[in-house]
Amino acid sequence: MDTIFGVPTQALFGQLLIGLINGSFYALLSLGLAVIFGLLNIINFTHGAQYMMGAFVAYFLANKAGLGYWWSLVLVPLVVGFTGVIIERLMLSKLYKLDHLYGLLLTFGLALIIQGLFRNQYGTSGLPYAMPAELAGGRNLGFMFLPNYRAWVIVASLAVCIGTWFVIEKTKLGSYLRAATENPALVQAFGINVPRMITLTYGFGVALAAFAGVMAAPIYQVSPQMGADLIIVVFAVVVIGGMGSIMGSIVTGFALGLLEGLTKVFYPEASNTVIFVIMAIVLMVKPAGLFGAQK
């Protein structure tokens, strides 16, 4: 069997693939966090719980309404995004004048409530979610076996990330958004409904998390705790990338996923901690983050 640095190529590429998959989720989630943070100045601690809700709503749709994966991919972000809109209107909107830390505390509390409720109902063991039949199986690339669904996850999340980047950086709507990030009062004076924009932005960020949740459901099992530890890694990703740049979050997300995969091959003991170690190094060298600007 072929080897690279004494590691079988099959295992190496297998782990790199898993790394890319994880990276897709890091990218989607840190993108959502960055979009929300940009306009609301709030770190959405509920993000992990909303990712988990995405997976659960997909599970409900499949088992209660008979709607499959493709329906879920469209409906779930809408449904969970709508709950985000309600949260923003009822709670977050009351906090904008206060210290930003209160937003963090509130969303942390919401995450505890949501995760606790789901755990009461469904326990801690995972529920299976069937892979869409169209994407079952896989293909042999010669150097490795590539399951179709995993390829789809990488392609779809890349597409969503780039689409989001395009909307924010290249369209008129995005320019309003960026302007409101810089100076909301001025943008409001131009007749743009900034509060509504803020609400919809939060809803969109939450929808991204829910989308990631649907994509994750067939790979990982659907479980109440699936977002709890993930969100902490995503926080580290956000610190590494800096939240100033949309493209920065995407690139950092994928790159760190890959790096984590590599660590699993060469030094598996450190695979849980490698992202945190990199965060520490980045803080020493460039405290504002790789793509961030020091405020």
Add this chain to the structure above:
Amino acid sequence: MPRAQKIALGSMAAFFLLAPLAVYPVFLMKAMCFALFACAFNLLIGFGGLLSFGHAMFLGTAGYVAAHAAKVWGLPPEFAILAGTAAAALLGLVTGLLAIRRQGIYFAMITLALAQMVFFFCVQAPFTGGEDGIQAVPRGRLFGVLDLANVWAMYATVFVIFIAGFMLIYRVIHSPFGQVLKAIRENEQRAISLGYDVNRYKLLAYLLSATLAGLAGATKALVFQLASLTDVHWSMSGEVVLMTLLGGLGTVFGPVVGAFVIITMENYLSQIGAWVTVVQGAIFVVCVLTFRRGIVGELANWLRKPL
């Protein structure tokens, strides 16, 4: 010390001295350990304006080191506690140097991530005993004379540690150092322009907070004769935030009240399992939306006296 605070301090000490006549002493010892933990945390957020979301790493690490020192090295309890506290201080120095490089929300995320790293380290490291933790830690004889296996000896020790830690924090808050810390919290730029080396003050506050949180963790390990992963987990970091928020951020006595309320609640709600998390989350939401001063903060506001 103003009169209102003297009265509050006197009632607090009297409460913890008399309560064991009516209440299960181990429960009270737990409450005091968490009260000290919350006070240490409050030193950082309430007076330095730095929200740490990773304080469990100090509580847990100190607990592991103290338990290991007492059980494997056979050290007497005073040295076990000292070793645990020193470990937390060292961890505080290392993580503090990293975390104070960013402010506000980033500070919270960084401390959370660093604490998660410590958590994974504790899961994997051989000396922590993984999921089982370090069990049956001997309490030993304090200074070679006082047998801590006796519940009243242990209670007195915890009481002394708690009051000493509390008074130390009180002194720090009301010292010139504490005043500078408040100035940094209110307006960092101005503090810098006045010539204060802001980062040194922040680091020192962080270090103190970590050390005292470690003291609480080491003591707790001896009380329960156990060090486990629960104390390093992020939910523990969240819990101490909750205690302080509920009691009153930036008040002297708030964290003690908050810790006591939360511990009591968990004790009574333990039958309902995962609902505890839901209740905790709900308290967070209610506190942030409508009750930001916390219990003691509201009381102080009503009395128009600092508490």
